[in-house]
Amino acid sequence: xxxxxxxxxxxxxxxxxxxxxxxxxxxxxxxxxxxxxxxxxxxxxxxxxxxxxxxxxxxxxxxxxxxxxxxxxxxxxxxxxxxxxxxxxxxxxxxxxxxxxxxxxxxxxxxxxxxxxxxxxxxxxxxxxxxxxxxxxxxxxxxxxxxxxxxxxxxxxxxxxxxxxxxxxxxxxxxxxxxxxxxxxxxxxxxxxxxxxxxxxxxxxxxxxxxxxxxxxxxxxxxxxxxxxxxxxxxxxxxxxxxxxxxxxxxxxxxxxxxxxxxxxxxxxxxxxxxxxxxxxxxxxxxxxxxxxxxxxxxxxxxxxxxxxxxxxxxxxxxxxxxxxxxxxxxxxxxxxxxxxxxxxxxxxxxxxxxxxxxxxxx
Amino acid sequence: xxxxxxxxxxxxxxxxxxxxxxxxxxxxxxxxxxxxxxxxxxxxxxxxxxxxxxxxxxxxxxxxxxxxxxxxxxxxxxxxxxxxxxxxxxxxxxxxxxxxxxxxxxxxxxxxxxxxxxxxxxxxxxxxxxxxxxxxxxxxxxxxxxxxxxxxxxxxxxxxxxxxxxxxxxxxxxxxxxxxxxxxxxxxxxxxxxxxxxxxxxxxxxxxxxxxxxxxxxxxxxxxxxxxxxxxxxxxxxxxxxxxxxxxxxxxxxxxxxxxxxxxxxxxxxxxxxxxxxxxxxxxxxxxxxxxxxxxxxxxxxxxxxxxxxxxxxxxxxxxxxxxxxxxxxxxxxxxxxxxxxxxxxxxxxxxxxxxxxxxxxx
Numbered sequence: 191x192x193x194x195x196x197x198x199x200x201x202x203x204x205x206x207x208x209x210x211x212x213x214x215x216x217x218x219x220x221x222x223x224x225x226x227x228x229x230x231x232x233x234x235x236x237x238x239x240x241x242x243x244x245x246x247x248x249x250x251x252x253x254x255x256x257x258x259x260x261x262x263x264x265x266x267x268x269x270x271x272x273x274x275x276x277x278x279x280x281x282x283x284x285x286x287x288x289x290x291x292x293x294x295x296x297x298x299x300x301x302x303x304x305x306x307x308x309x310x311x312x313x314x315x316x317x318x319x320x321x322x323x324x325x326x327x328x329x330x331x332x333x334x335x336x337x338x339x340x341x342x343x344x345x346x347x348x349x350x351x352x353x354x355x356x357x358x359x360x361x362x363x364x365x366x367x368x369x370x371x372x373x374x375x376x377x378x379x380x381x382x383x384x385x386x387x388x389x390x391x392x393x394x395x396x397x398x399x400x401x402x403x404x405x406x407x408x409x410x411x412x413x414x415x416x417x418x419x420x421x422x423x424x425x426x427x428x429x430x431x432x433x434x435x436x437x438x439x440x441x442x443x444x445x446x447x448x449x450x451x452x453x454x455x456x457x458x459x460x461x462x463x464x465x466x467x468x469x470x471x472x473x474x475x476x477x478x479x480x481x482x483x484x485x486x487x488x489x490x491x492x493x494x495x496x497x498x499x500x501x502x503x504x505x506x507x508x509x510x511x512x513x514x515x516x517x518x519x520x521x522x523x524x525x526x527x528x529x530x531x532x533x534x535x536x537x538x539x540x541x542x543x544x545x546x547x548x549x550x551x552x553x
Numbered sequence: 554x555x556x557x558x559x560x561x562x563x564x565x566x567x568x569x570x571x572x573x574x575x576x577x578x579x580x581x582x583x584x585x586x587x588x589x590x591x592x593x594x595x596x597x598x599x600x601x602x603x604x605x606x607x608x609x610x611x612x613x614x615x616x617x618x619x620x621x622x623x624x625x626x627x628x629x630x631x632x633x634x635x636x637x638x639x640x641x642x643x644x645x646x647x648x649x650x651x652x653x654x655x656x657x658x659x660x661x662x663x664x665x666x667x668x669x670x671x672x673x674x675x676x677x678x679x680x681x682x683x684x685x686x687x688x689x690x691x692x693x694x695x696x697x698x699x700x701x702x703x704x705x706x707x708x709x710x711x712x713x714x715x716x717x718x719x720x721x722x723x724x725x726x727x728x729x730x731x732x733x734x735x736x737x738x739x740x741x742x743x744x745x746x747x748x749x750x751x752x753x754x755x756x757x758x759x760x761x762x763x764x765x766x767x768x769x770x771x772x773x774x775x776x777x778x779x780x781x782x783x784x785x786x787x788x789x790x791x792x793x794x795x796x797x798x799x800x801x802x803x804x805x806x807x808x809x810x811x812x813x814x815x816x817x818x819x820x821x822x823x824x825x826x827x828x829x830x831x832x833x834x835x836x837x838x839x840x841x842x843x844x845x846x847x848x849x850x851x852x853x854x855x856x857x858x859x860x861x862x863x864x865x866x867x868x869x870x871x872x873x874x875x876x877x878x879x880x881x882x883x884x885x886x887x888x889x890x891x892x893x894x895x896x897x898x899x900x901x902x903x904x905x906x907x908x909x910x911x912x913x914x915x916x
Contacts, residue, residue, distance in 0.1 A: 266661030268631040269842040297660050298629030303843050326804075339860060341869040346860060354796050356803075364799065366792035372785050391785045398866020416779055416786050422735050422754045423779050429729035429875040430793075432860070433717050436727065440719075440852050441689075441843045447859055464855050479632040480666050480804045489803050492827050496810055497702060497709060497795070503761020506704040512792040 194535055194551035195527040201227055201239050204538065204549045208242060211545040212249050213256040214278070222280035225311040230528045233519035234367075236376025237312045239530070243537045245278065245309070246544075247455035254278055254308055260285055267297045271442050272304045276467060279310030279331070283470050287316045287329065290474040294325055298479030303442035306467035309333070309453055313353035314367030314516070320355055320474050321363055324483045327355040328473035330434040332444065334452040337371055338412035339432075340425045343398035345412045346448050349374055350434035355513075357477065359487035361494035365513030370431040371413045378404050378413075383533070391418035437471040444469025557898055557914035558890040564590055564602050567901065567912045571605060574908040575612050576619040577641070585643035588674040593891045596882035597730075599739025600675045602893070606900045608641065608672070609907075610818035617641055617671055623648055630660045634805050635667045639830060642673030642694070646833050650679045650692065653837040657688055661842030666805035669830035672696070672816055676716035677730030677879070683718055683837050684726055687846045690718040691836035693797040695807065697815040700734055701775035702795075703788045706761035708775045709811050712737055713797035718876075720840065722850035724857035728876030733794040734776045741767050741776075746896070754781035800834040807832030 202223055209219035230238030248254045258277030262270045270289050274282035286302045293300025310316065313329040320327025333348025349369035356364040373392040381388050381404035388404045395401040396410030400419075407413070416427030439446035445465040452459070477483040500509040530538070538549045565586055572582035593601030611617045621640030625633045633652050637645035649665045656663025673679065676692040683690025696711025712732035719727040736755040744751050744767035751767045758764040759773030763782075770776070779790030802809035808828040815822070840846040863872040893901070901912045 264844060266839075266842040269661035269838070271843050298632035299662060299664055301662055301838065326800075338866070339863060339872050341866055342863040342872040343866040344864040346863055354792075356799055364795065366789075366796060368786070368789040368792060370789075372780065389784055394866070398869070416789050417735065418781075418785055421752055422781055422785075423731070425873075425875070426729075426731040426733075426779050429717075429731060432727065432875060433729060436719055436853070436856065437689075440849060440856055441838075441840075443844055443848070443852075446852070447856055464852060475632070475664065475804075476629070477804075479629040480634050481627060481806055485806070486803060489806075489809070489827060490799070493799065493803055493810055500702060500705040500709055501707040503701070503704055503706040503757070506761070509702050509705040510788075512788070512795060 193529040193531045195529050196549070196551055197527050198227065198231065198524055200550065201230065201528060204542070204547060205239055205242055207547050208246065208541060208545060211547070212246065214281070215257070218256070218278070218281045221284055222278050225280040225284060225315050228315045229312045231520045231523050232312065232314065232516035233523070234312050234516070236374060236379065239538065240534045241309070243541055244453055244455070246541060248308060251455045253451070253455065258282070262289065268293055268299055268301060270302045272302055274304055274307035274467065276306055276308070279308040279468065279470065282307040283310035283316045283329065283331070283472065284319060286470060287319045287327070287472040287474070290472045291320060291323055291325060294474040294476045294479070299475045300473065302472045303437065304470040304472070305439070305442035305444035305465060307444070307470055308468055310470055312367060313351040314355070314365055314513075316472055317353035317355040317367065318365060321357045323474070324357055324477045326357070326475045326477065328471075329353045330438050330471045332435045332438045332446060332450050332469050334450050335448045336375055336407060336413045337415055337431060338394060338398065339428045340415065340420050343396065344448070347428070347431040347435055348450055349413065350431040352430065352434060356490060357487060358490040358494055361491045362517055363513065364490070364494065364511055365516065367513070367516070370416055370427055370434060372416055372418050372427070373413070375407070375413060378407065383531070434471070439465060439469030441471065442469045556892040556894045558892050559912070559914055560890050561590065561594065561887055563913065564593065564891060567905070567910060568602055568605055570910050571609065571904060571908060574910070575609065577644070578620070581619070581641070581644045584647055585641050588643040588647060588678050591678045592675045594883045594886050595675065595677065595879035596886070597675050597879070599737060599742065602901065603897045604672070606904055607816055607818070609904060611671060614818045616814070616818065621645070625652065631656055631662050631664060633665045635665055637667055637670030637830060639669055639671070642671040642831065642833065645670040646673035646679050646692065646694070646835065647682060649833060650682045650690070650835040650837070653835045654683060654686055654688060657837040657839045657842070662838045663836065665835045666800065667833040667835070668802070668805035668807035668828060670807070670833055671831055673833055675730060676714040677718070677728055677876075679835055680716035680718040680730065681728060684720045686837070687720055687840045689720070689838040689840065691834075692716045693801050693834045695798045695801045695809060695813050695832050697813050698811045699738055699770060699776045700778055700794060701757060701761065702791045703778065703783050704761075706759065707811070710791070710794040710798055711813055712776065713794040715793065715797060719853060720850060721853040721857055724854045725880055726876065727853070727857065727874055728879070730876070730879070733779055733790055733797060735779055735781050735790070736776070738770070738776060741770065746894070797834070802828060802832030804834065805832045
């Protein structure tokens with residue numbers, strides 16, 4: 191697949207200007223851009239600038255409010271529910287995470303459930319906000335239904351990611367960020383573009399039978415929960431996706447399960463939605479609310495060093511810790527640029543024309 | 554495999570007397586027995602009375618203290634670290650969970666990390682303590698290393714379970730309780746007894762290649778994280794097991810990763826242990842710290858009802874929610890009794906002889 195390379199600064203400037211044209215404040219546009227592009231930097235291409243067009247379409251149909259009144263509607267010393275007022279999840283989620291961090295400063299931990307929001311980019315960005323504060327960070331979100339529960343032939347849950355970031359001392363931190371499915375939808379899209387089949391275990395057909403057709407979701411099929419099938423533990427992936435849905439949406443009053451609002455603006459909203467918008471769940475735990483941060487961090491260094499130096503399996507050179515591959519990618523792409531496939535470049539060019547903005551590949 | 558049926562009361566009386574003979578107080582012996590047998594009732598036979606002999610052996614070698622001074626060694630309004638003083642995890646964990654619940658009553662949520670403990674039975678018991686309080690409960694524990702990280706040929710993590718219990722209104726609650734591996738070690742033991750092979754995806758050999766040998770763990774092999782292999786998301790199961798290890802053991806000062814203390818008393822303790830004993834992590838979130846409990850519970854009823862009535866896949870009659878199968882089993886076994894295989898009955902008979910106690914099957 192042909193791709194062009196753009197510098198981080200080029201994409202930053204382009205996305206920033208799109209968010210400004212949509213009516214975001216300077217502050218919100220910068221924040222949304224940083225969150226969005228953190229996905230491209232970390233190699234999670236499906237959640238980065240490739241989605242910018244999608245956000246614009248949601249704004250055009252009135253599902254995204256670029257001047258939201260994001261507010262706490264209920265709270266205790268360690269909890270809050272935030273109403274995102276249909277804002278960009280890219281803006282609502284980091285603001286909610288900041289509330290969680292502020293509460294953790296006061297009483298040890300902070301937990302914020304968010305309703306009435308939209309897609310928030312990569313969960314890892316929000317979780318990692320805790321790292322500089324010597325806190326453990328957590329972020330989850332529900333999403334439009336693409337996943338069938340174990341034994342079901344119906345899309346009921348989103349890919350519902352979980353991110354957990356843990357600070358360390360001298361070692362690079364632990365940063366897990368993963369969909370609770372076997373494979374992300376983005377991987378099916380890549381197979382579609384390449385005209386390839388997908389591995390058994392990623393998806394099922396309309397009757398619930400295993401499928402290797404990369405287009406099966408358009409034919410009534412569904413993604414599979416982590417574990418793929420019952421014998422390999424798919425009920426566990428289904429439980430994880432359920433937990434994310436409940437913490438993010440039932441706890442906040444967002445719409446949940448098969449009623450989660452769809453990301454594509456052309457898909458009609460579900461009928462009889464039981465709540466408002468998408469939901470997120472953000473958490474922060476202050477390390478020294480448990481033990482001295484220096485003790486914890488020196489133990490985390492031992493943990494990280496031991497796992498990074500575990501004996502590799504035959505045919506592999508190295509064992510990774512969650513976040514290692516993304517961190518390496520981030521360093522490389524910040525230096526050498528971010529590759530975008532032709533489809534994405536075309537989308538961005540059309541978007542640029544709409545707003546009088548130019549996007550040009552790095553020479 | 555031949556098995557005999559025992560009533561809950563028979564097993565309760567037997568286990569209670571064993572814990573009393575070990576020197577537990579009446580209160581601790583009752584608590585330990587209730588926790589232990591909740592596994593047998595819920596059909597998680599590997600974690601129930603079959604383990605009683607193992608606990609006795611740990612006590613005999615001085616690794617379990619039956620008169621522990623369980624105490625909070627550090628706390629904030631929403632957090633605590635508890636030193637289990639080498640007590641039975643069956644006693645330490647519910648006491649730590651009660652601390653989490655008490656903190657949630659005060660400030661919305663409570664989070665307790667525990668060190669210097671032992672195996673705590675099923676995670677689900679502790680998480681479910683929250684249900685009658687209109688709280689969401691969480692429980693995790695690390696455990697002796699049986700699991701290889703993705704790309705590794707070394708046992709580095711335990712089966713590290715996660716349990717989450719969510720109250721509902723009229724519907725039966727959501728209760729997830731699962732190991733972060735593809736299959737629990739107990740499933741390999743069942744295959745061993747039946748002289749059967751295991752499915753591909755459960756375990757690997759000493760070099761890290763897939764294995765269907767049910768005895769492979771004794772030959773340098775390892776269990777696989779949920780997801781089985783990288784292409785099917787095993788790095789996600791590995792990340793989950795890591796999170797459980799970090800929250801339970803690094804946050805509390807327990808021993809972690811490959812240094813977690815082994816359950817079998819004959820296995821020597823790892824050298825250079827970085828912390829004390831096993832670790833647990835317990836959490837409680839008060840529902841009305843987020844939104845009125847009645848609103849939440851009526852939404853949870855909608856959620857549960859919708860998932861329980863999802864369209865079944867071809868060849869299946871019903872879609873389950875986490876905890877449904879265990880709850881049905883609990884109702885049945887409370888009425889008709891608990892089947893124990895001959896090996897377990899023999900172990901209990903030997904144990905009974907040691908302590909002058911009789912165990913007799915239900916007529």
